[in-house]
Amino acid sequence: MRTDELIAALAQDARPVRAVSPWRRCALAALGGAAVAAVILIAWLGLRPMGEAMANPSFWMKAAYTSGLALAALALAAQLARPGGRVGRGLLLLAAPLVALAALAVVQAAVTPMADQRTIWLGVTWTLCPWRILALSIPVYAAVVLALRRLAPTEPVRAGAAAGLLAGAVGATVYGFYCRESAPAFVAVWYTAGVALSAGLGALAGGRLLRW
Amino acid sequence: MSAAVAAKAASGAGGTEGRLKELMLRGLDGEAAAHAELLADLSGYPRGYFARRLGAGAADLEDLVQETLLAIHLKRATFDRSQPFTPWAYAIARYKLLTHFRRLGARRMVPLEDAGELLAAENVEEGAVRHDLGRLLAKLPGRQRALVADVKLQGLTLEEAAARGGLTPGAAKVSLHRSLKRLAREVRDED
Numbered sequence: 001m002r003t004d005e006l007i008a009a010l011a012q013d014a015r016p017v018r019a020v021s022p023w024r025r026c027a028l029a030a031l032g033g034a035a036v037a038a039v040i041l042i043a044w045l046g047l048r049p050m051g052e053a054m055a056n057p058s059f060w061m062k063a064a065y066t067s068g069l070a071l072a073a074l075a076l077a078a079q080l081a082r083p084g085g086r087v088g089r090g091l092l093l094l095a096a097p098l099v100a101l102a103a104l105a106v107v108q109a110a111v112t113p114m115a116d117q118r119t120i121w122l123g124v125t126w127t128l129c130p131w132r133i134l135a136l137s138i139p140v141y142a143a144v145v146l147a148l149r150r151l152a153p154t155e156p157v158r159a160g161a162a163a164g165l166l167a168g169a170v171g172a173t174v175y176g177f178y179c180r181e182s183a184p185a186f187v188a189v190w191y192t193a194g195v196a197l198s199a200g201l202g203a204l205a206g207g208r209l210l211r212w
Numbered sequence: 213m214s215a216a217v218a219a220k221a222a223s224g225a226g227g228t229e230g231r232l233k234e235l236m237l238r239g240l241d242g243e244a245a246a247h248a249e250l251l252a253d254l255s256g257y258p259r260g261y262f263a264r265r266l267g268a269g270a271a272d273l274e275d276l277v278q279e280t281l282l283a284i285h286l287k288r289a290t291f292d293r294s295q296p297f298t299p300w301a302y303a304i305a306r307y308k309l310l311t312h313f314r315r316l317g318a319r320r321m322v323p324l325e326d327a328g329e330l331l332a333a334e335n336v337e338e339g340a341v342r343h344d345l346g347r348l349l350a351k352l353p354g355r356q357r358a359l360v361a362d363v364k365l366q367g368l369t370l371e372e373a374a375a376r377g378g379l380t381p382g383a384a385k386v387s388l389h390r391s392l393k394r395l396a397r398e399v400r401d402e403d
Contacts, residue, residue, distance in 0.1 A: 007251040016242030084303035152287040154307035
């Protein structure tokens with residue numbers, strides 16, 4: 001086909017186009033993925049007693065941390081979903097929860113006696129936590145990648161990393177409905193590790209999956 | 213060199229962004245003619261961009277151009293109306309080039325350049341011509357340079373160019389004649 005013929009054919013198809021909102025599409029995908037992850041969590045590990053959790057500040061601390069990460073990741077993914085999108089502001093948003101929780105963890109470590117240091121850093125589930133978060137992130141990643149493919153990310157690896165970050169953060173938020181670990185130090189290390197794992201794998205897979 | 217090409221070369225990329233964006237917005241609103249004009253206008257830019265990276269005679273050049281135009285068409289809903297058009301189109305062209313290299317199995321980096329790269333000289337040859345022209349014109353005094361550019365590159369009539377330069381048509385004619393003679397001499401001396 002000659003280029004001018006292609007242009008003529010494409011011009012035939014020039015119906016009015018409504019602008020899409022990458023932010024909304026990624027958010028809806030993440031919510032859908034979160035619902036699937038929640039079902040998996042309930043079938044697999046169950047929920048912690050919610051009445052007790054709601055009264056517990058550590059539940060809210062974890063929820064605030066992971067949903068803060070999720071919001072920042074959402075901003076990043078939405079930026080990278082458009083050709084030529086820049087990450088700029090999203091990275092600052094991402095730094096906020098990381099810095100805040102790291103500060104809490106350092107304060108906690110400073111006021112904790114030597115004998116209890118192991119407990120606040122490792123809890124009882126440190127060997128499981130990152131892997132469970134990663135497992136719960138899978139349905140979220142799948143949904144976000146599907147949404148991104150229908151948009152136009154021109155940097156597949158970065159967009160994949162943002163999708164993985166979003167999936168990990170959502171997975172970690174869902175996991176908080178089961179996990180009873182309450183120390184900021186634990187969350188800062190092991191929740192973050194699970195989210196980072198998801199982001200890293202998301203970047204690797206993104207290079208292959210985000211083609212259009 | 214055709215007048216249209218020369219005019220484009222002389223007008224630079226600044227006005228191009230405004231024009232392309234306007235066509236894009238009208239196309240998004242469903243104006244088929246504007247959309248066709250945009251794609252037609254646009255086809256030269258990725259062609260130049262790719263030619264400069266693959267070589268002007270590359271076999272896949274036209275395929276790549278068509279893929280880019282198709283992607284621009286199919287993904288036009290992702291264009292953010294509050295943003296400039298060129299970086300958006302450039303990112304798509306660059307993405308298509310990356311995909312092309314990946315298909316070839318070559319692990320090649322495509323540097324992320326300024327989006328203006330897309331609007332740079334439309335093809336290799338034209339870029340060289342523009343470069344030479346600019347260098348030659350720079351040898352003329354300001355007023356004569358403006359006159360030559362207006363008449364020979366922008367395609368204004370002698371009268372219009374004279375008015376712009378604040379000259380009488382007669383004086384402009386003499387000045388233009390002298391300038392061209394001088395340019396001819398410069399070219400001869402260079403060769």
